[in-house]
Amino acid sequence: MSNFIFGRYLPLNSVVHRLDPRAKLMLSFFYIVLVFMANNLVTYGILIVFTLAAIFASKISLGFFLKGIRPLLWLIVFTVVLQLLFSPAGGHVYFHWAFINITQYGVVNSGYIFIRFLLIIMMSTLLTLSTQPLDIATGLSSLMKPLRWVHVPVDTLAMMLSIALRFVPTLMDEATKIMNAQRARGVDFGEGGLFKQAKSLIPLMVPLFMSAFNRAEDLSTAMEARGYQDSEHRSQYRILTWQKRDTVTWIIFIIGFAAILAFRRW
Amino acid sequence: MENIIEVKHLSYRYGKEQRPALNDVSFDVHRGEWLAIVGHNGSGKSTLAKSLDGLLPFTEGTVTVDGLELSPATVWQVREKIGMIFQNPDNQFVGATVEDDVAFGLENRQVTREDMIPRVKAAIEEVGMHDFAQREPSSLSGGQKQRVALAGIVAITPSILILDEATSMLDPLGRHDMLELVSKLRRDQKLTVISITHDIDEAANADRILVIDDGQLVQEASPAEIFALGEKLVDLGLDLPFTAKLKAALKKRGIEPPTNYQTMAEMEEWLWQSLSNT
Numbered sequence: 001m002s003n004f005i006f007g008r009y010l011p012l013n014s015v016v017h018r019l020d021p022r023a024k025l026m027l028s029f030f031y032i033v034l035v036f037m038a039n040n041l042v043t044y045g046i047l048i049v050f051t052l053a054a055i056f057a058s059k060i061s062l063g064f065f066l067k068g069i070r071p072l073l074w075l076i077v078f079t080v081v082l083q084l085l086f087s088p089a090g091g092h093v094y095f096h097w098a099f100i101n102i103t104q105y106g107v108v109n110s111g112y113i114f115i116r117f118l119l120i121i122m123m124s125t126l127l128t129l130s131t132q133p134l135d136i137a138t139g140l141s142s143l144m145k146p147l148r149w150v151h152v153p154v155d156t157l158a159m160m161l162s163i164a165l166r167f168v169p170t171l172m173d174e175a176t177k178i179m180n181a182q183r184a185r186g187v188d189f190g191e192g193g194l195f196k197q198a199k200s201l202i203p204l205m206v207p208l209f210m211s212a213f214n215r216a217e218d219l220s221t222a223m224e225a226r227g228y229q230d231s232e233h234r235s236q237y238r239i240l241t242w243q244k245r246d247t248v249t250w251i252i253f254i255i256g257f258a259a260i261l262a263f264r265r266w
Numbered sequence: 267m268e269n270i271i272e273v274k275h276l277s278y279r280y281g282k283e284q285r286p287a288l289n290d291v292s293f294d295v296h297r298g299e300w301l302a303i304v305g306h307n308g309s310g311k312s313t314l315a316k317s318l319d320g321l322l323p324f325t326e327g328t329v330t331v332d333g334l335e336l337s338p339a340t341v342w343q344v345r346e347k348i349g350m351i352f353q354n355p356d357n358q359f360v361g362a363t364v365e366d367d368v369a370f371g372l373e374n375r376q377v378t379r380e381d382m383i384p385r386v387k388a389a390i391e392e393v394g395m396h397d398f399a400q401r402e403p404s405s406l407s408g409g410q411k412q413r414v415a416l417a418g419i420v421a422i423t424p425s426i427l428i429l430d431e432a433t434s435m436l437d438p439l440g441r442h443d444m445l446e447l448v449s450k451l452r453r454d455q456k457l458t459v460i461s462i463t464h465d466i467d468e469a470a471n472a473d474r475i476l477v478i479d480d481g482q483l484v485q486e487a488s489p490a491e492i493f494a495l496g497e498k499l500v501d502l503g504l505d506l507p508f509t510a511k512l513k514a515a516l517k518k519r520g521i522e523p524p525t526n527y528q529t530m531a532e533m534e535e536w537l538w539q540s541l542s543n544t
């Protein structure tokens with residue numbers, strides 16, 4: 001778990017860190033659109049420069065991003081190999097055996113897929129490394145606000161998300177404590193076959209769930225005592241402010257978008 | 267003296283249980299006093315505290331808080347007047363950071379953001395947590411979390427503070443700091459304090475002590491009268507001070523400790539001396 005970079009926050013002081021989470025979330029989606037628009041050397045080149053520039057601006061060392069890719073490496077290799085072996089015929093055929101075709105088209109395509117994976121993972125790693133989970137939650141619920149029109153309980157969902165995030169470290173601590181207590185009673189975690197490992201999780205999960213329910217009960221009493229009635233009729237302490245740098249970043253992305261539109265193979 | 271809370275013939279039963287958790291309890295709380303409620307685990311003292319804030323719908327009796335009789339219609343008005351701190355520091359921390367948590371009560375009351383910012387800041391300063399305003403709860407100690415809970419109450423300026431075993435999960439130092447802070451807030455904010463407790467120091471801070479046993483009010487006395495009971499304190503559900511426990515254990519082994527009241531340091535000194543003599 002400890003070398004799993006994706007989904008972790010790295011507190012630094014950079015332009016990327018200071019961007020509005022709403023801007024970052026929307027740009028991350030927009031970036032994926034850009035990645036799928038790119039289809040030749042020039043456009044991928046533009047994207048690579050773009051991504052490296054964003055990473056550089058975040059002051060986070062490249063090593064973190066490479067570590068972020070590692071857990072997903074097998075997925076990437078699998079997809080690339082699949083693409084390489086089973087692409088439809090096109091261009092020069094390098095190798096042919098039964099239903100396996102390695103063609104020029106396949107080689108180029110699998111190369112692009114590889115780069116696509118790499119770029120998307122790097123950018124989403126940048127989002128999570130440079131944005132606190134809480135800010136992502138605030139950003140998401142702010143972006144979901146229009147859904148109020150179709151009666152989605154956005155405020156309640158936002159409250160649930162924020163409480164869930166707040167209790168992650170608390171429950172992690174608790175899980176560690178329970179594991180240690182059960183180890184002292186002779187339970188082996190992470191030993192033996194799959195079935196045995198799954199079975200050893202029962203003495204962890206049962207007390208963890210019980211305590212989580214107790215906490216939930218306590219928390220709801222405390223919230224009620226502090227005047228919580230429902231999520232709709234509340235004012236907001238934490239608000240997001242869209243700043244000039246957010247607009248500027250958007251403009252840069254739109255210029256990138258225009259460049260990709262101009263140079264892509266139609 | 268004026269009564270801020272009047273409880274008359276209060277009874278409460280959990281679910282279908284035969285034995286009532288509270289059985290015909292009546293008492294008054296005077297404005298500005300510090301009232302301690304002591305009793306064994308399961309004696310009904312926490313049930314009593316929750317009933318005062320309308321967190322449990324009691325079956326019989328009346329509770330009047332600052333002139334308002336508690337009912338489903340008035341419960342939110344009553345909660346405006348009462349701030350409550352619970353036992354587990356983690357399970358009452360709602361916000362993602364200290365600031366957010368202090369703001370929680372204000373958000374519920376739909377205070378505008380312009381009003382909230384100075385009130386949150388002042389409340390955090392009042393409890394001495396200004397260096398921690400941006401911190402997340404996981405990086406705070408239990409005592410610090412309880413301070414934040416106090417700040418959340420200071421921000422909404424109630425007239426009554428209920429501590430429901432609020433210090434029982436803290437270490438001795440955290441407990442001491444917390445009680446000192448409550449004393450200070452009580453002076454500054456003119457609070458009436460009701461503390462439900464096992465802790466003898468917390469009970470000693472009180473002007474009056476109520477003893478609850480088996481859902482009934484069995485005694486009402488001043489701290490001096492209660493503490494004169496000596497080892498019988500344990501029967502009331504109070505933890506003996508550590509030195510008293512030590513003395514009892516020594517007596518059992520046939521060692522006669524000095525009978526006068528001793529501080530921890532004096533006791534240590536006496537122990538050292540008697541040990542080096544033998």
